[in-house]
Amino acid sequence: MSTAAGTVVFAPDSFKGSIGAADAASALSAGWASVRPDDRVVLRPVADGGEGTLDAFAAAVAGATRMRVSVTGPDGTRTDASWLRLPPTEEAPAGTGVVELASTSGIELLGDQRLPWDADTTGFGQAIAAALDAGVSRLVLGIGSSASTDGGTGLLRALGATLTDRDSRPIGRGARGLSALMHADLTALQPPPTGGVIVLSDVTNPLLGPLGAATVFGPQKGFTPDDIAAVEDGLGRLAGLLPADPRTPGAGAAGGSGLALLAWGAQLVPGAGAVAELVGLRDALAAASVVVTGEGSFDRQSAAGKAPAHVAEVAGSLGVRIALAAGRIAANADLSAFAAAVSLIDISGSLDAARTEPARWLREAGAVLARSCG
Template identity: 65%
Template sequence: MTRVVLAPDSFKGSIPAAAAAAALRDGWRSVRPADDVVLRPIADGGEGTLDAFAAAVPGATRMPLTVTGPAGTPVDTAWLLLPDSTAVVELAATSGIELLGGRLRPWDASTRGFGEAIAAALEHGVERLVLGIGSSASTDLGVGMLSALGAGFVDGAGAAVPDGAGGLAAIAHVDTAALRQPPAGGIVVLSDVTTPLLGPSGAAAVFGPQKGIDDVARAEAGLAHAASLFPLDPMVAGAGAAGGTGFALLTWGARLVSGAEEIARLVGLVEAAATADLVVTGEGAYDDQSAAGKAPSVVAAAAGAAGVPTALVAGRVAPAVDATAFCAAIALTDLAGSADAALADPARWLRAAGARLAAGVARVA
């Protein structure tokens, strides 16, 4: 009997991590029904972070609320209350790019809803914040979030600047007198990137085009100007996460950690991998950014430390990317014949991938 641990991230915009793991399990068991299949879905601070904590922490409670979405329209969402009075708030569920419905808003998308959810948790009286900041829709330096937490951003005439990247260059003064204080237990930020705020590897240059930014120089100038109004080095690692939300949170006293590593610890991935014969991980797109702290690289490292091989299942695997850390790599686009077909029914093709991996184990055995 083979013991296999299934630890995928979500396939963004397609299927959540828990459902992806279940589909892989069903495919595996269609070929090897007697095997011990252990599910450890994971996240890296983006979409699925709340689900990972909810599944791993007994007594976690979802706290529903409505916030201002990234496009300025209401979004029904929730934050998670843990039994130790920690609040988990996920940017993807409040200000995430998936909430735009495919219509990018590069200059006015905002993190205001994320700040509103954090404020709601503070109003509840939580003692600690855990904030997942992946999958953001905006490049607003976290100004929307800070505004919702009480900070003021005004132009030279004293008028409030509009939300989004488009308003950053107009900020003349930042008033933090009414900014809420962090909770006594501190703020831990789960991030999947360590990029600085500015420069060729910064928020505008690397992630701006993914969010529809068509003038990187303009976005860079806005970020640089607004950041100059804060006493923090914009080149510090992680400041560029979530369109500069990492920078804003650092100014608020937060501590940034690897989201995938923290969640892997929470769900007991290391312990599960240590007794496995094979670990399977995955995400929507495995590319040159995946090795920089995203879930598959963290899972592979945990399994490798235990001497256990890791297989990769991804929606697509970029042609030139180095996937040598994995004993096998399967792209759903290859199984389905096209990206559109894979996206139309990801569970079907994840089951097919699970069956193919199990068949490979059967041939080896």
């Protein structure tokens, strides 16, 4: 029997490579409303610093404005992107700039190709520079979904650094350029904004070693096992020239961009928790009876810093029931925190169907969850 109308918060992450967090929240809420039209729905899409971070802020923060910018993509060609300007606050009287690596230097921009040696973070740095030129008081940077392992050299140069070889010539792009790096002059770097720089990341890897950027993330960028030692050596060269500790948790994030941003004076924080705080998730959940979260693939690792796990943690602390929609739910996934869970593969019949029409199947998932725990 249907319960009385209540408030339902939709707080999914993006379904990577398929649908963004904001569109996923809209689709889930439409499906829920088709079953329970009297419920009040609140959209609070979330992210962990990767793809969908910009959309999450745009959907949750009233008055957020997209600022268009043309940047150099990870393959060296021009690409249209944007950063987000959030309205002024007491902490940031001239507004906050949100810049996402995924949409400026991200791996999704390469399609099916991989450019392990040459992809870089120039575009990310150019978008950061655009936000600084616009006069924001604070920066929030999402650094997930990187295409490169350049140690953040592209972004540093876009902000004014000079990186040269033994003959004082500029080094090349990407990881390839690191092998020739001998000098790093940071004196012309644009200063961080007065309100500081918060870097959102979902990983805590150091720069170097068996848990470092090259070893752990290099293969997904396209490096072969034989390449890793050379990339590690290049990152080590960079670490010896920058005023940051390569052992810092998160220094290895985004192919070493974490180290570059630490050297610039940024603060690295867990992405999921910071995004949730900045978009007001806890306040939204305080009046809710149910929260619906989700992501593309939910498995045992989803409990380690991913956005849905953080949503579940906050909801649990407030006594709010939690429902999950995921593209795929692995057999080893712990679903004990959820009142109901549904997989798009199960309701669509196949992985291809779920990926081809994610909004359709998320609407269906929303309806299924409304019947289960509405």
